Amino acid sequence: MDKGKSLLGRNPTKSFLQNNVIYIILIGYFVIFSFITPRFFTISNLSNVLRSGSVTMLLAVGMVFTLIAGHIDISMGMNMFMSATFACFCGRMGAPMPVMVLGAIAVGMLGGLLNGLLVGFLDTYAMLPTMATQFLFRSIGLTILGKRTGIMPADWSSISTVKLGPFPLFVYIAVSLALLAQVFLNETKTGRRIFALGDNQKTAIEKGIHVFRIKITVFVISGFMAALAGLVLSSQAMEASTSIGITSHTYAILAAVLGGASLHGAKGTAFPGAFVGAMLIALMSNALGLTGASPYLYQIVYAIVILVVYVLDTAKHKENL
Amino acid sequence: MKKIISLVCALSLVLVACGGTSNNASTAAPATAGGSDEPVRIGLSVASETTNFSQGLVVGARMAAEKYDVELQVVVADMDAAKQQQQCETLIAQGIQGIAISPIDADAIGETMRKIREADIPNVVIDRAPNDMTNVDAFVAADDEQVGEIMAQTLVEGCEKYGVDEIKCIEIVGSLKDNSAMLKDKGIHNVKDELGINIVAQVNSEWDTESCYNRLNDAIEACGGDFNAIICPSDFLINTVLSCLEANGKKHTLGTAGAVIIVSGDGAPSGVKMVKEDYVYATINTDAFLYTELAIKTLADIIRGNELENPRILVQALVVTKEVAMTNEEIWGNVFADQA
């Protein structure tokens, strides 16, 4: 039977809608809420959205890498926590801020390395290994804290408060990283190899791709992103709070998939995908907060959006088989 | 044949499990006959080791343990209600004679209380009331609703002191699922009208620093930056609140123009520090040390054969303004100052 598809037979409108659902929802959001409240379309409010969205975006970019490779990283939230606790530790030892930052990043990348090694050696889908490392990272983080709170030194607040023009500096850094990541994914050899691995590991091996190395690469990148997110969050709370990261991986996955990544691998973009997905989540929360809506609504709205996105993603995937 | 064997095995496991717990109850009972010169074994279950409050509970318990000749076993559940239940069950199995619990989840703890009652072990619950109080022997806490009222009154005091006439307050609520947080909220709302507090926005922090930060930002936006007071439910969030204010250019010491009058709760080291630094007007101290001291004392008494006088043990709230913070060395916020 001929498995070919007649491209002429497909409804072009339906295709366009399916592929661009996220942008349509985004624009719709902007329009609707600009009408509902005048406070929405102000620099300071948009700055807040960018601020909270950028944290999710950092995590989402990391998640995009592992998703494209056909895996996932459930441990991102706890890696974020662990990195922040290490920064706190360095601070307690009297290290200056740059050292604290580098320390956090190093720990985050080491966590990612562990994930990569596990996934590489076990040669299984990353869900279970990263679920396990999730608990490990949290324990390590709590141990680093000891029986003390994770309060950060006073100058730590600059990470999240320093502004460049109307927006916080870290937002620019985060967006630049997303752009860089996208270039890396689309325009470099390694980037293409990540897609190949996610498309078909067996074929990738046959074609001589070092899948083990690719796995390490994507998880270390994911750990790096987690560390960066941890820097910002711990700066906002001025402590390596134990509430950091508990549900983060869920929003990271949600943002990545909203932005076009697929849980089946070989698909996804850091920019505009992860960026748009993260901003949409931030916008939802912002809208609920601005309008003083019932706090119970948050969970319901998220649940509906997750379902819609999942259904669309699976429908697209089935159609493409 | 295989099917029948599997069924039988499954059934026997169930029977053993049921029988197991009742066995524990019978071995625990004889231990209570000890006289008052033997150390009593008491278990303490707390939610975390890294929040000021929980640390305070543990330290207070250890101090009380020495004072009342108690062998103390502490278990830490790290914000996981299921883990707390497991740990409590382990304590029961290890044959403790009394248990003090600071519950993580008011719903989930009900099951644990039932098991404790079945094992016939005297218990004291600290700080957070379970939704089902039937199995609770004694409850040590501040009167959360009253604390809420005190917070509101303290806020009015602070506003008067620093020349704020019309109070526009952003109220941060701990979590909708947390009974004691909701009681505080109720207390505030009981008196806000007669005190003239206008709550311009409410923030649900879900006890998460990230959510608190983002939603506080949204709330500040929603009221257009037109607010001059904040009620913060716990010092756990105070650094986040101040950081958020700083990002909005509203972090000022009391007495300077545009300063926001903040009242917080718990009296934890981080809160007390901010009071001393004039960023926070007052924090309502509910002394963590005192919670566990009262709990341990009560348990020790019961185990040694004395009768329980009052199942509802009230911890008095103390308003810690700057004067109090600077002079009262005994409050746990000062004892623990290095934890700020």
Add this chain to the structure above:
Amino acid sequence: MADRYLEMKNISKTYPGVRALSGVSLGVGEGEVVALLGENGAGKSTLMNVLGGLIKCDEGTILINGKTVHLNTVSDAQRHGIAYIHQELSLFTRMKVYENLFIDDMQTKAGFPVLDKELMVRESEKVLKQMGIDVPGNAVIKDLPIGQQQIIEIAAAVLKRSKIIILDEPTTSLTNKERDKLFAIVEMLRSERKCIIFITHDLDDALNHCDRCYVLRNGQNAGDDSCADIDREGIIQLMIGEKAGKKFAKTNRTILDEKILEVKNLCTDKVNEVSFSLKKGEVLGLYGLVGSGRSEIIHALYGIDKIQSGEVIVKGERVNKASPAIMKTKGFGYLTENRRDDGLFLTLPIFTNITITAIEKIKDKLGLISRKKDLWIADEMIEKLHISTPGNAQLVGKLSGGNQQKVIIGKWLHLGPEVFILDEPTKGIDVGAKKEIYTLIDQIANEGTSILLISSEIEEIIGMSDRVGIMANGQMAGFLENDEINEDNIIHYTMS
């Protein structure tokens, strides 16, 4: 005889308990196309896996251009210019054409670590044009027809300057047009003096397009000959080691007039005004080329395609709402075209596959599945159908194609169906097994089951059918009975 470009000499490979290859030799010269033939299990795949570097042989030598080579890994083989195009295509289906062609040799722009996509797209289109297809380098693989996908895989081999190309059953899923294209490419490769090894079950393909035939039997060389000097009979004789005898001929049977199935003026979006009837105990062969609509009739019968107009009547009663479950209750069994995808649970054992259709039959008093009854039915089928397997618990995915087909037949047979629909029952099955299946089907028909046989192999239709219906362009072109059934008449109707 001087060594040809590729010489495999005395290759042996033993697995625990099985001697897969004993002293097999094969040689291919430059610009030569060699067909590798043999029944399933004869050792073709094993031999090619050795050549492809997937497994190591225990004994023997391989010489390429006169020099001994050691092919321990796939990269070794690739370095020596060997490309193995497997039956299951080795492509990244969600990626683009140029990415697939260049994934192991990506081109970057001068100086920067950035991919030079324009270059790769251009080169891809160039190579594919050479092979006779016009495909944009940016097209995504899964959007392309299988025929083109296959050519792209061959193109990858060409790009790598492979000298030895192994094609494993390349024509199985192709339309006629695509097959022609494929053979045109083979010719092109031949003119470029490449060595080509063609593993196939299609004897006509072997004879028409290859220079030489190598036949393996039971892990040994059964013989080889130039394709000009041998014919079908000769090859079959080498393959099964005995005189093939005549082509299969059905037994003569008495057919009642009672119509068990009637289709009147059936219209769907794929077929138009199809009418036919099936009598009790008869074998009705439906012949037609790929795409003529034969399977689509069955899809309509089963409710998979929507019926726009027309009637379906089973045992005198009109079928109003069709679904696979309903058809099963009416006594229909259906052997689908894609046995691997639709017919079997490959990771489950034989007995589960066989009894899946009748769970009620194997329940015991408690309402749980009785393993005893389960195995009993399975064993009965294994014996009746001569399924070759070490045991009833063997995972179906490990059986040969012919045996898998028998499992599917068994799945329906133990229910005692009244009508058995068989869609391409011997596709991809070797000659020996084919004969077994024909005998089986004939036997089932003799026992009173009516059979609707869909096939695109003329000889199969002629040999098996009591009556033949020919489909062309979504319509019933004509019917043939008794003496009318011969190749000429069938072709005549096909062309109409």
